[in-house]
Amino acid sequence: MDFLRFLALSLLGSIAILLHNCIALDAVSPQLNDDILGLIVFKSALHDPSSLLASWNEDDDSPCSWEFVKCNPINGRVSELSIDGFGLSGRIGRGFEKLQHLKVLSLSGNNFTGNLSPELVLPPSLQRVTFSRNRLSGRIPTSLISMSSIRFLDFSDNLFSGPIPDEMFANCSSLHYLSLASNMLQGPVPNTLHTRCLYLNTLNLSANQFSGSLDLWSLTRLRTLDLSKNAFSGYLPQGISAIHSLKELKLQSNQFSGPLPTDLGLCLHLSTLDVSRNRLTGPLPESMRLLTSLTFLNIGFNTFSGELPQWIGNMTSLNYVEFSSNGFTGSLPLAMGGLRSVKYMSFSNNKLSGNIPETLMKCSELSVLKLEGNSLNGRVPEGLFELGLEEINLSQNELIGSVPVGSSKLYEKLTRMDLSRNRLEGNFPAEMGLYKNLKYLNLSWNNFKAKIPPEMGLFQNLNVLDLRSSDLHGSIPGELCDSGSLGILQLDGNSLIGPIPDEIGNCVSLYLLSLSHNNLSGEIPKSISKLSKLEILRLESNELSGEIPQELGILQNLLAVNISYNMLTGRLPVGGIFPSLDQSALQGNLGLCSPLLKGPCKMNVPKPLVLDPNAYPSQMGGQTSRDKPSQYSNSSPHHVFFSVSAIVAISAATFIALGVLVVTLLNVSARRRSLAFVDNALESMCSSSSKSGTATAGKLVLFDSNSRGSPNWVSNHEALLNKASEIGAGVFGTVYKVSLGDQGGRDVAIKKLVKSNMIQNVEDFDREIQILGKVKHPNLISLKGYYWTAQTQLLVMEYATNGSLQTQLHGRLPSSPPLSWDNRFKIVLGTAKGLAHLHHSFRPPIVHYDLKPTNILLDENFNPKISDYGLARLLTKLDKHIVNNRFQSALGYIAPELACQSIRVNEKCDVHGFGVMVLEIVTGRRPVEYGEDNVVILTDHVRYLLERGNVLDCVDPSMSEYSEDEVVPILKLALVCISQIPSSRPSMAEVVQILQVIKAPLPQTIPQGF
CATH class of the missing domain: 3.80.10.10 (Ribonuclease Inhibitor)
Structure with a gap:
């Protein structure tokens, strides 16, 4: 019995275990x-x-x-x-x-x-x-x-x-x-x-x-606190020393004001401190001398004042020091030589005086030194030029003496040198040509009294050479362009003599050549025509003579030329920008031929080859002209005779002219046949919307042969006037997206002009639009053609895939990324180039009149293309309805001079609109914004922040990254463009020049004032 009982209990136990496992399995499996x-x-x-x-x-x-x-x-x-x-x-x-x-x-x-x-x-x-x-x-x-x-x-x-x-x-x-x-x-x-x-x-x-305001000192366990690039304001409270373990404190780019907390120096573990770009004031707290663990210190762009603390030189762990754009006084500490680990040092734009300490040469790791915009005096320490510096900027001081000879370290590493606006003198060191990686050299506004050494042509990577107003004499060395990398060459305001060297044509990378206000003589070299990238050419106030080479007319990128106050003669080049130069660019040349200039002009025209029969001997074999008539003579002694070469030339010219005429007639015939069936197709398309249903006689003109197609080139003829295909509407009409039926099914934009009395007949319309059809530029929407009837006027235009700038700035979907800074700069520069082409390549200039983000379209690569340009040519015929709508739809863009009764449209109105648009691009805000209790005018808002030294506070916060060295001068340029006085606004050519310089990797080339 005991054995049976044991066996039964064992079986029951096994069954229980199996049941438990099954239950557990059921519980785990669902999980x-x-x-x-x-x-x-x-x-x-x-x-x-x-x-x-x-x-x-x-x-x-x-x-x-x-x-x-x-x-x-x-x-x-x-x-x-x-x-x-x-x-x-x-x-x-x-x-x-x-x-x-x-x-x-x-x-x-x-x-x-x-x-x-x-x-x-x-x-x-x-x-x-x-x-x-x-x-x-x-x-x-x-x-x-x-x-x-x-x-x-x-x-x-x-x-x-x-x-x-x-x-x-x-x-x-x-x-x-x-x-x-x-x-x-x-x-x-x-x-x-x-x-x-x-x-x-x-x-x-x-x-x-x-x-x-800030109230975070209760977080006593913090090691890293980063509140940068926000809109925090108010004073920084005392008590920060409670955060004993704090290692990184980043508060830059906010609106903090007042002094730094006096107990800041008790955060003994602090290694990074950045409070730059705020409104902080007062002297630095004395306790900061205890921050011996600091490796990064940036207090730049505030309004700190008082004597520059001498204990800065004792913070031996520092490798980055930025004190620029404050109000510090006094001198640089001698103890700065103790900063053996420092790589970046900037004390620029303060009120410092005294000598640059020789002890700086002990900073063996120093890579960037910026001391510009102070009142430092004495000589440039030669020891500085023995360091392995990559960038040195000592400009806008009162330094004297000569430029030191560099060391082998400097020759290998230096990329930027700016010693401009000092009192330097003497010859340039011949060793300057040994700088292998130098990209930017600015020695302008000094007193060198020297010649330009040919060794300056040895720079292998030099992009900018600025030697303006430095009391230079002698000639321009032809070797300057040996490297071929030079993009900007500025030698203005010196006493240079002799001709412009023909080797200037080797500077194939030049986009700015400025040699004005010298004593240069001789002719303008034809080799300048090789500079295909050239955008700015300034030769005014010299002694240049002869005719301007016609070859310069092939320079398609030229946006601004000034040749005034020379001794030039003859005709202007027929191509490029030259036919549209204004009087200010030409005056002072009494022999130059232009309707803008008074007085006679001198033409060096060769005489035709004409032979006088009485002037040639007719004796053959000893006979005189009296004995035997010449074989070239005619019965009449008054007839003019031509040489064999002249006859051959005339015959060839006649043959060529006849050939051109035949080809032209064939092209006209083919064009008429090509347009006939397209005209009928578009006419039938438009007539489908008429009430009567009958075809309306119309005229179709296509400027671009690529726009021609089959009679069904619009895939759906009702799409043109269909609300579903509408992509925009403005003062001048409604725009539709239409797919062509030709190769690839290309898309075009068709603008149906608003009904008004501005055009009375097809001749007026054709005359005005034909002018616009000739406008070609990468930053302008190309006009492909038009269709005209008495009831309907249509413009056929290029289609931009990324829509308008207005949509990208203010109508962006949350899922779409914001415009990057690179794309924004591309839009600003491209728009400026397009406007400059309209203003400077046509006479009279083409004024846009309605510049705003809705009229800036973007292609697939976010390249800007200006639309609706030139419609202001019809302005004198616009009715009041359109004019009123224009002012209501462009609030904030209208130039102040247009607010009066007598509307006067000129290029300066476009410059004003461009300036407002630039502010909108950089800030992401509309020109006028209405709040519950106030109205914010963008131009006033930016100007206020600029005057307070906090202009970066207005930058669009949706941009995670941007270049401050580009944003600040662009904002300043925009404010100049919106000047209340039209004559104070720059031309668009000047705007392009400034933007090109800002975008260069060498921002110090920005003209004075920007």
Whole structure:
């Protein structure tokens, strides 16, 4: 019995164990299936171009073998998902809610878009979440993450917007790392962030639109605090020393004011301090001398004042020092030689005086030295030129003596040297030609009293050479262009003599050549015609003579030429910009032939070859003319006789003329046949919209032979007047997108002009539009043709695939990326070039009259193309309705002189509109913005910030990166363009020149005042 009882109990135990295991299996299996289900749901909403998630198979029993998935070895549940930088796109759905044991979720560096659903709640087990470098937008849902468990949260580099509610950080006691950088978040920082998240050691809110005052010193465990590029304001409070472990403090590009906290120096572990581009004032706190661990110190672009602290020279760990654009006085400390690790040093644009200390030569690692815009005096220390500097700028001081001879280190590394606007003198060192990598050399506005050494032609990479107003004499060495890399050559305002060397044609990279206000003589060399990139040519106020070479007319990129006040004679070149030069560019040449100049002109025209029969001997074999008549004589002694060569030339010319005439007649015949059937097709297309249904006699003219096609060149003849194909409307009419039926089904834009009395007959219309059809430029929408009837006038134009600048700036979808700074600069420069072509290549100039972002169209590469140009030629015939609409639709762009009753349109009106548009491009704001209680005028807003020294505060915050060296001068240029006095505005040719210089990799070439 005992044995049977034992056997029964054993069987019962085995059965119980089996039952338990089955129950456990039933419990685990659904959980494993939840992980698979969640990941498959997540994958189904994605676009995976490289099939990186191919191993994710819904038929598997477990996801633990899938790529990029890690599981907890104890319970077999998914614990980590890391899919970084794989180019995945799509939306983030709710599949993650199934992964209840997930601890790490990293999706950075992909193309996820759209809003995060307010219903999405990530698993409460999460400790680390990274959504950075995607294109997620909208508000961040407060219920998305359980802050009680999260330790690391990174939502940086997205398009999130709106304020952050207080409740998001109500329970963040576990949070150690938080980055919301590079979004469009705004409003104050939630109070709960600094009262509840007490264990934060990294906080990065940079590159947003946060505002309000700062109160974060209670986060005593912080090691990194980055609030840069926001709109924070107010004083920095005392008590920062409570953050004992602080290593990085970045507050640059805000609106903080007042002094720095006096206890800042008690943050003894601080290695990075950047408070630049604020409104901070007063002297630096004395406690900062204790920051001996600092390696990066930037306090530039504030209004700090007082004596430059001498303890700067004792901060031996520094490798980056930026004190520029403040109000510091005194001298540079002698102890600066102790900065043995410093690589970058700038004290530019202060009020410093005294000598440059010789001890700087002990800074053996120094790479960049900027001391411009002070009152430093004495000689340039020769020891500086023994260092391995890459850039040195000592301009706008009171330095004397000569340019030191460099060392082998300097010859190898130096890329930029600016010693302009000092009192330097003496000869240039012959060794200057040894600078192998020098790209920018500016020695202008000095007192050298020297000749230009031929060795300056040895620079292998020199892009800019500026020697203006430096008391130079002698001739221009032909060797200057030996390297072929020179882009800007400025020798104005010296005493140079002799001819312009013919070798100038070797400077094939030149786009700015300025030799004005010298004593140059001789003729303008024909070799200048080889400079195909040349945009600016200034030769005024010299003693140049002879005729201007006709070959210069082939220079298609020339935008500005000034040859005034020379001794030039003869005709202007017939091509390029020369026929459109104004009087100011030509005056002072009494022998020059132009209707703009008074007085006689001198023409060097060769006489025709004419032979006098009485002047030739007719004796053959000893006979005189009296004995034997010449074989070339005629019965009449008054007839003119031609040589054999002349007769051959005349015959050849006649033959060529007849050939040209025949070809022309054949082309005209072919064109008429080609246009006839297209005319009928377009006529029938337009007549379909008439009430009577009968065809209306019309005229079709196509300027571009590529625009011709079959009679069905519009795929749907009703699309032209169909609302669905409408892509824009303006003062002058409505624009439709139409697909041609020719090769490739090209798209064109067709503008139906608004009905008005501005055109009475086809002759007027044809005369005006034919002029516009000849306008060709890469930055102008090309006019391909027109169709005219008494009831309908249509313009056929080039189609731009990226729409208008207006849409890119103000109508962009949240999922679309904002315009980058490179594209914005491209748009500014291209628009300027297009306007310059209209203003300077036609006489009278073509004035746009309605320049604004809606009329700037963008092609597939974001190259700008100006549309609606030249319609102002019809202005005298516009009715009042159109004029009134023009003023209402272009509010903020209208030049002030046009507000009066007598409308006077000229080029300066376009310059004003261009300036306003540049401000709009840089700031991303409209010219006039209406708030609840105020109206913001963009031009006044930018000017105010510029005067306060905070102009970068107005830069469009949606741009994550931009060049400050380009943005600031462009904003200044825009403000000059919108001057109230038209004559104070630059010409568009000058604008292009300035923009070219700004965009060059050498920004110091910007003309004075910009």
